[in-house]
Amino acid sequence: MENLKAKSFELRKDIWKMIYKAKTGHTGGDFSICDILVSLYYKHMNISPESTDHPNRDRFILSKGHSVEAYYSVLADRGFFPKEELETYSQYQSKYIGHPNNKINGIEMNSGSLGHGLPVAVGMALAGKMDKASYRVYTVMGDGELAEGSVWEGAMAAGHYKLDNLTAVVDRNRLQISGCTENVMSQDNQDARWGSFGWHVIHAAGNDLKALDEAFTQAKATKGKPTVIIADTIKGYGISFTENKAEWHHKVPTEAEFENGLKELEERRIAANE
Amino acid sequence: MNNIPNRQIICEVLMDKAKEDKDIVVLCSDSRGSASLTGFANTYPEQFVETGIAEQNLVSISAGLAKCGKKAFAASPACFLSTRSMEQCKVDVAYSNTNVKLIGISGGISYGALGMTHHSAQDIAALASIPNMRVYLPSDRFQTKALMEHLLEDEKPAYIRVGRNPVEDVYEEGNMPFKMNEATVVSEGKDVTIIACGELVRAAKDAAEELGKLGVSARVLDMYCVKPIDQTAVLKAAKETKAIVTIEEHSYGVDKA
Numbered sequence: 001m002e003n004l005k006a007k008s009f010e011l012r013k014d015i016w017k018m019i020y021k022a023k024t025g026h027t028g029g030d031f032s033i034c035d036i037l038v039s040l041y042y043k044h045m046n047i048s049p050e051s052t053d054h055p056n057r058d059r060f061i062l063s064k065g066h067s068v069e070a071y072y073s074v075l076a077d078r079g080f081f082p083k084e085e086l087e088t089y090s091q092y093q094s095k096y097i098g099h100p101n102n103k104i105n106g107i108e109m110n111s112g113s114l115g116h117g118l119p120v121a122v123g124m125a126l127a128g129k130m131d132k133a134s135y136r137v138y139t140v141m142g143d144g145e146l147a148e149g150s151v152w153e154g155a156m157a158a159g160h161y162k163l164d165n166l167t168a169v170v171d172r173n174r175l176q177i178s179g180c181t182e183n184v185m186s187q188d189n190q191d192a193r194w195g196s197f198g199w200h201v202i203h204a205a206g207n208d209l210k211a212l213d214e215a216f217t218q219a220k221a222t223k224g225k226p227t228v229i230i231a232d233t234i235k236g237y238g239i240s241f242t243e244n245k246a247e248w249h250h251k252v253p254t255e256a257e258f259e260n261g262l263k264e265l266e267e268r269r270i271a272a273n274e
Numbered sequence: 275m276n277n278i279p280n281r282q283i284i285c286e287v288l289m290d291k292a293k294e295d296k297d298i299v300v301l302c303s304d305s306r307g308s309a310s311l312t313g314f315a316n317t318y319p320e321q322f323v324e325t326g327i328a329e330q331n332l333v334s335i336s337a338g339l340a341k342c343g344k345k346a347f348a349a350s351p352a353c354f355l356s357t358r359s360m361e362q363c364k365v366d367v368a369y370s371n372t373n374v375k376l377i378g379i380s381g382g383i384s385y386g387a388l389g390m391t392h393h394s395a396q397d398i399a400a401l402a403s404i405p406n407m408r409v410y411l412p413s414d415r416f417q418t419k420a421l422m423e424h425l426l427e428d429e430k431p432a433y434i435r436v437g438r439n440p441v442e443d444v445y446e447e448g449n450m451p452f453k454m455n456e457a458t459v460v461s462e463g464k465d466v467t468i469i470a471c472g473e474l475v476r477a478a479k480d481a482a483e484e485l486g487k488l489g490v491s492a493r494v495l496d497m498y499c500v501k502p503i504d505q506t507a508v509l510k511a512a513k514e515t516k517a518i519v520t521i522e523e524h525s526y527g528v529d530k531a
């Protein structure tokens with residue numbers, strides 16, 4: 001089996017290059033969720049570029065749509081479209097814009113405004129229940145996003161309808177655009193919040209592929225209720241100087257930063273392979 | 275005197291079609307009674323989704339269902355459905371192009387003395403401003419039925435607004451000219467054209483009759499298709515009659531200085 005840890009560093013290199021070339025992007029959140037996406041797209045989700053219309057494919061919504069560069073990199077690497085197309089990212093007339101849209105092969109839903117992914121995922125999971133289909137529905141949200149009230153409307157309905165075919169992931173990197181989540185709007189005590197809406201709550205180290213693997217496996221085995229994985233991540237994970245820094249939410253690297261960052265990512269990719 | 279409100283006709287059409295079409299799903303936000311959809315909920319519980327009083331969730335869940343092959347009909351008071359959920363209508367329905375039909379019930383000032391919170395005099399402007407969102411206001415029960423039957427055949431987003439109370443018929447059983455996205459000429463006239471939509475078409479028809487007694491020949495256009503509007507009919511009226519008056523149960527928010 002492919003070394004997924006090395007894969008996640010390889011993808012971070014693609015993301016880093018994409019952002020440097022376009023001079024725009026969300027490095028922090030991209031790097032934060034890279035391992036979550038790798039675990040889903042290379043291991044846990046039943047998807048393939050050959051059958052994007054298959055009724056029983058798993059469904060994925062990137063609710064924190066601003067992490068789109070990570071999403072594009074994973075989709076390209078999994079063969080949903082040629083990698084070269086990402087050269088046009090954020091350029092005039094490119095469909096690879098700064099938030100996901102379903103003109104792009106492999107993307108189910110348009111996102112970008114926060115607090116939409118979970119309620120839409122609830123509808124998808126309900127449809128699966130109605131059709132007695134075996135597909136599962138996944139969505140990834142940010143921790144800052146949890147302040148959106150619509151997240152909790154979705155959480156309430158998912159618990160009410162006991163949607164055990166639904167797994168939500170919270171990218172708990174404890175940072176958002178203005179700084180630490182706990183200073184902006186407190187997000188601790190996630191267990192009580194989700195638990196009270198009838199969810200099974202799992203905590204996992206969100207940049208650890210083994211921990212994520214266990215969490216997604218447990219979510220699939222959990223019956224009678226939806227599962228939320230609180231993925232404790234490091235925002236900007238992969239390059240020492242982007243890690244845990246609020247300013248890297250959407251900062252663009254300078255030439256020196258770009259070169260140093262790329263070198264470090266390559267070193268960590270090689271180390272992961274050993 | 276007709277005593278069947280348009281919202282009830284919507285329920286009848288959906289119940290009739292749901293017999294054969296198991297992909298039809300009706301969603302309500304604690305609004306099944308006000309939307310006249312209790313009959314649907316009771317007859318087809320497996321094709322009915324209750325979201326509780328959560329209109330944003332109502333719209334997003336509808337979009338998710340539609341994305342997985344369902345024909346979602348989300349019914350809730352027009353005031354809440356259109357503006358409280360406007361972003362869900364914009365992003366999850368129109369922009370994502372999901373097969374969701376938004377049914378705004380008790381639109382306009384149907385709720386009367388319940389006041390501003392329940393009036394929906396902004397919904398047409400709000401939803402018509404969204405690309406890929408069609409807006410329809412059927413005038414009477416016959417046209418509501420025809421419109422719903424047409425909308426069941428397509429897979430694109432639409433907002434349908436109806437009022438709360440029964441309205442007098444504009445048309446007759448068996449005599450209801452209807453073409454999708456074309457205004458219906460209710461009465462011909464050469465002096466002035468009244469363009470109306472929804473419940474006010476009947477009022478326009480009555481007004482034209484009164485005008486006739488005064489020697490004014492008024493054309494009445496039933497512009498149930500507010501978006502896409504029937505431009506040909508409007509231009510024709512502009513050419514052939516001397517003035518155009520529009521009436522709709524809606525506000526443009528004009529405030530006194």
Ligand SMILES: [Mg+2]
Pocket residue numbers: 142143144171172173174175176
């Ligand atoms: Mg965050």
